[in-house]
Amino acid sequence: MAGAPPPPEIGLLAYPQAQLAAIHGLTDLFVIADRLARKRLGKSETLLRVSHLSLCETDGRVVRTFDTSPGAGGEPVVVILPPSLGDPAAGENRAGLVDFLKVRYAAGTVLASVCAGAFLLAETGLLNGRAATTHWTYADDLAQRFPDVQVDTNKLIIDDGDIITAGGLMAWTDLGLKLVDRLLGSAMMIETARFLLVDPPGREQRYYSIFSPRLGHGDAAILKVQHWLQKAGLRDITACAMAAKAGLEERTFLRRFRKATGLKPTEYCQHLRVDKAREMLEATTRPIDQIAWDVGYDDPGSFRKVFIKVIGLAPGDYRRRFGAETTSAHSP
Known part of the structure; x- marks a missing residue:
């Protein structure tokens, strides 16, 4: 008799200058959701797997550097690109990451970005012709660099099914809860939000953004x-x-x-x-x-x-x- 399938894995991509607070915060959120779900259902086996993914410098492969279920096999069902603390448009050492994201997307993995992570996601070309969001201060830069992307920073999250983009620097909480809803159900999403004392998804980025008129147009x-x-x-x-x-x-x-x-x-x-x-x-x-x-x-x-x-x-x-x-x- 075949063994049980591995739990759904959420991979957090630790690309250069990615915000570690978001990576560790999302890890905690998913671990807490898994613990609460197992307690509610009376199960001992892991229901939600979390991994950290990094580009190996020696062979250019993307490998797991952290895994809550080591040796479980399988591939991530979701890969998240967290915010960046550096220049969001910097493209150094990204070719391997872009190729990895394309391969995972073609295999059925959902891709998600938070804040400036949208720039790396846009480099794959998978956002072309789609609506996407990022932090409102990056909206013009993203639109100018990737004109085929329909940038909409009024929304905090745009869920396009196989691609999800989240706006502000702390929007990883909204994205994390949305994924808990998708993978463990709405009841567990609400219970996780209540435990963490954060609002369930439903906010909009325009509540927080300030109007920044374009002044560098040269007219x-x-x-x-x-x-x-x-x-x-x-x-x-x-x-x-x-x-x-x-x-x-x-x-x-x-x-x-x-x-x-x-x-x-x-x-x-x-x-x-x-x-x-x-x-x-x-x-x-x-x-x-x-x-x-x-x-x-x-x-x-x-x-x-x-x-x-x-x-x-x-x-x-x-x-x-x-x-x-x-x-x-x-x-x-």
Whole structure:
């Protein structure tokens, strides 16, 4: 009678300058999930295997340097590329890793990345034509280096079935829980999240990202308007007024503005207004309707719709999550 198949293995790829905190944190998360699952099911055998994978310098193979089930055989069902602490676009000594990832993907392994790990994943070409996320500060770099990748940093995780990308530096917790859900079930995912005191997956990266306008595009007329918008306040700003400030005919201005910034002027102003509103929601107890007025909206309802569209949370929910504590409201 054949022996039991090996437990599903999650391989953590320790490429050069990979963040060790994420590798060890994910290891702990999966080990805890395995322990909780075995306790719940009354089983003694391992249900989830974790390994660390590194490129061997002598023969160029990717080998296990750590394994919670040594000698179990089989290959990883998931390989995770953790964040990088170095230049995310650095490509030194990656050819062997890229080849390994392609081979594993062709054999049915799910590939996953966290934060800057998306750059190494994109080098395989497997993200071409797909949506992917990374840390919001790396979005432009990833899009410029890999133009065939549809970069979307609004989302913290994009699960495309056989490829999963996660955004922020600490999004490995979200990715880890999503994989626990996939491999051990939702009940164990919730129990693991509860044990670790972390939120289950469902957050969005746009809750945390700050609007960073493109300023290095080289169009002096558009840059002049961008600087003006930062200083002038945003009430009663029109495309006509912006075009006049740029010294351009309006149609020409609209075309050049979108090419330079990646946004229509109305969208750009919305992002600026929402960013100012976020600062007020975080740092003050000013009423939301007053904040709407202060950042240029006459209609509080319109402000709320735009805020939700850009941030993914209503202004009140954003304040409850990120605002300063208002202890004065509870004072005697």
